Amino acid sequence: AQKITQTQPGMFVQEKEAVTLDCTYDTSDQSYGLFWYKQPSSGEMIFLIYQGSYDEQNATEGRYSLNFQKARKSANLVISASQLGDSAMYFCAMREGTSGGGADGLTFGKGTHLIIQP
């Protein structure tokens, strides 16, 4: 089973609208962390936001917020007031609490290609 599932391969959104990028995850660990990265066409991976499994509040960083629903195992990224520069690939990733099987690193989803239209 996939550890990280991003069901939207691509999205078109009008500039200034809010965007929600979906991410569901699969883990049996109680302690884990969820990350979102942005990858523009230049190829660099840019860290956006982090949510810990024990965090009671949803994480926010500027225009980015994470809608964390632990019981549903979802960690959707919300971008408010989208801008043309938000056009990029967006990856959801998880770090699990226990060792083994690459758990010391991040496991990434396949990504969502977001295109902001003027």
Place this chain on the structure above:
Amino acid sequence: GAGVSQTPSNKVTEKGKYVELRCDPISGHTALYWYRQSLGQGPEFLIYFQGTGAADDSGLPNDRFFAVRPEGSVSTLKIQRTERGDSAVYLCASSLRGRDNSPLHFGNGTRLTVT
């Protein structure tokens, strides 16, 4: 400050040749990771170093792939007898400690093309 630096940015090699890809992490970061990203996919974990030792190499696809970090800073990913299927972008990342909420900081990657 300086970010993660990877060299070369592009590498074209013939099938069967040996290649080395270099990663210079952020100063002071003890954790270093190698990932491989194929077109249209998310990064795929290869290996993780904590200091000089490979703490987890479970993502290396086969014994043609090897990585070292002899002094706990710069790391080299080595691929022997390259195959066309090895063509991908190889990403290096570092983090302050690893195994906690410190984010991974990525380099710009090395695009490897095996002809």
